[in-house]
Amino acid sequence: MALFKLAFASAVAYGLYRYSERSRVGQTDHAAFAAGETNGANLAKARHAGSEAMRSDPPEWDRADQASDESFPASDPPGTY
Structure with missing residues (x-):
């Protein structure tokens, strides 16, 4: 009887x-992207630079943040630092 209960609970x-x-099939909402930023099911997802392309707006956004966001994922930091 215990085996039957275990099998039922597993099922x-x-x-x-x-x-x-x-319910997750076809879901394209990713944490880093704003609504409408992602399209299709490609493997190399990239969003546009800037705070308007982010899902959550940062409390502060200056020129250095913008330059850093535009240069990502480059290995060298932008020249505005």
Whole structure:
């Protein structure tokens, strides 16, 4: 009887897992992107530079932040530092 209960609980857990994964199919909202910034399902996601392309607006944004954001992922920092 205990084995039956364990199998039933496992089946229910698997069903809930599959149901939750099904709702994520086609989801393109990524944490770093503002609404409408991502398109398609490509592997090399890149967003536009600037605070308006971010999902959450930073409390402060100056020229150095903008230059750093525009140069990412370059290995050298921008010249405005």
